Amino acid sequence: MSEFVSNEAKRRIVDTVYFGGGTPSVLEGAQIKAVLDALRGEFTVSDTAEITVECNPSSDDFEDFIICCKKAGVNRISLGMQSAVDNERRKLGRRADREKIKQRVEFIKSVGINNISLDVMIGVPEQTMESLDSTLSFVLSLDVPHISAYILKIEEGTPFYKLLDKLSLADEDTVSDMYLHMCRMLENAGFVHYEISNFSKPMFESIHNTKYWEDREYLGFGPAAHSFYDKKRFYFDRDTDKFINGEKAVFDSIGGDAEEYFMLRLRLKKGVSLREMKEKFSFEPDGIFYKSIDRFVRAELCCFDGDVLTLTDKGMLLSNAIITTLI
């Protein structure tokens, strides 16, 4: 990707590394180390960098893999649990059962990695308010500092999409209630709802993912990996062989404009500052903008102090509609 990235990039301090997208644990533990060594050779990776690996709790050589990761310098593990209800997990194609997940979490802690994130999904087939409650209680009992909670969206072209009619899916209202219930439950347990789909104990926010939402730069390596550098967004083709054979990165779009900034920043609990928008992009909101905000505030979807606009939990559920109304 030398056509997009100058040599200057190598002198920048890398403060986060993230192995994710798909299932990085298909790599051998040793390969994680090899990749990190290569990165350290090319870039200046900070000693205190947040280094995350996404893991599938079902994989057989899980413990060896974690040990290798720890040795290579990995200090954060994101575990794709999705649900703690076994039949829901099976529908999602996950093998490990509840007991196994508990063991996995305890093992990660035992090697000295405490910064653990669990993935939870809302709106999965068969899920009910009660079963979500059970998943969340289980997650809280594991005492991890970070939880990502995604609402299932079934997209065209996926195997789920073909089964749409046969799946027992909760309707929009129920899924919304589930989300709000989860927000309450996690906030009561001391978690901060710092992004639409992310909750953490104070100081345990994902530093890496926060870069996306703050519209900061990152480089992605590997098939289908996306980068943002020097206002340009680009990515590698999803074909693994092409990547290995040195196929060039593809230009995607120019990034970093006001709309993008607004759309990403509003995902965060800290929201978007209009003053900052003004300074950075000379963004000048008009009367309709303020009128819409007023309506949203009255409907308890937004909070606005005259400068900073934030979404309430209810508002986060409607973030697309709010963003497209405002900009």
Add this chain to the structure above:
Amino acid sequence: MLEKKENIRNFSIIAHIDHGKSTLADRLLELTESVAKRDMQQQLLDNMDIEKERGITIKARAVRLDYKAKDGQNYALNLIDTPGHVDFNYEVSRSLAACEGAVLIVDATQGVEAQTLANTYLALDHDLELVPVINKIDLPAADPERVAADVEEIIGLDCSEAAKISAKTGENVGEVLEQIVKCVPCPEGDDDAPFKALVFDSVYDNYKGVIVYVRVLDGTLKPGETMKMMATGAQFTVVEVGHMRAMTLESTNELKAGEVGYITASIKTVVEARVGDTVTKLENEALEPLPGYKKVNPMVFCGLYPADGADYEALKEALEKLQLNDASLSFEPETSGALGFGFRCGFLGLLHLEIIQERLEREYDLDLVSTVPSVIYKVHLSDGTVVDIDNPTNYPDPAVIDFVEEPMTEAHIYSPPDYVGAIMDLCQDRRGIFKNMDYISADRVDIHYILPLNEIIYDFFDVLKSRTRGYASFDYELTEYQRSSLVKLDVLLNGDLIDALSYIIHSEKAYTRARKIAEKLKEHIPRQMFEIPVQIAIGGKVIARETIKAMRKDVLAKCYGGDITRKKKLLEKQKEGKKRMRQFGTVEVPQEAFMAILKLDGQD
């Protein structure tokens, strides 16, 4: 002195839709070498795209064919094409009045259909000699003998000599030309009598102004002479006269009695040279105009609005251009609280409406929103005055209405007997009054109903077709106004009246319809950020209501590993979608919601 114009034949071709009229016309042009083979494009006489797609002729066209018959003589055959739809009945009748004969085409697989009969009666009304032709004999299902027997039985026309042809392959088409020469009487006329010509069509041309298509009855006309339109009184200096050829206009020194030709005279709009009017000369003026002129009035009305308000001027210009060529299209500006600035347009019928709408969208690239079509209601107020209402928005307060009249039609539906039940159900449902039913042949029934025009203007024909698997055909004629119990339904979204959705309906149907409108709106208006009450009211009284709940969830949960572009695109798409919706106060209504209400009848 009345003399016979032995070598002229003036004729039309009449047929039911799809029975092959245009294809036969093409073959006749080819056979008489009126068109070079290389210029031959299918269905030459139909110029407009829409005509080609729908396989119907919208406006009449005429062409002069030179033909050397088997008797060794040269003939000028004037083919006057006629529109094939009930909406254009008046134009058809004027075209027929310009002829002495008509070729009647019947499909060898389908036999006599509604318009076959309707057009036959129309031709007989004008004392035309009919030349039967059985077409499509190349099709495997063709049964020319049976169809010929049908025609003899139903129409009473001798078919022993009928040409059995395939216009598609060209088989036996030459026989049709011979029969025209043999059977169609030649025109008669007096070249020395005062000039008298019937306008059977007029077309606007950018360079010449209006080209008036005429059939000369008596007298002669030359360039430089002053012509006068007898109905409108308008006078013009003749610039050019001549004959219509397939590809061009061929100017001549004069037009004579018996001939079919064209006149140009710097006429600016077709309104000044209306179909059916009589052309005469200022000097030596004819005493009486030809019979049968009437100004055709629009029967069906709807509001047309640009989807994007900025296109208002463009829509206006487009309508003006279309009107240059279409004297029966009317429009005037109107304003709707819901749709902004647009036009109230009047049409001869639904097909005419659809054609205009399609031409505006295709040829002028306009995105339109249309309101529910309406007929003209005669509203008698309690103070004795009568107002014509063609727009539900202007419907008076029920408190001041004494009674209302609506236009009625006599409708004939022709169908195989199997579908009689389905057809009667449909007509009954549309407030039809059954008159009678005739078996016109063993497998053809004529069902005669009195139907209110407002029940058939929108989708009657579509529903009829779908309930009879396409076998039924339909024809109607306006009769009279009849007293009726009508009410206006108003639609309120979030308390705001959406004037474009108001609907005039028979009171007995009001409650059911109101409930359905409310349900449809609930179904088609997506949930929005706030709850929306949907109310249907008569006067101030709400008779049906629904609530569109507030939207709860519209969120992209995950960022897909930093693929921000994809996220941006999704939001862009969502924004585009919003633009396509109509904003009513705080409520966004997609075009589908309008369509769903228009199509309401088809779904029950």
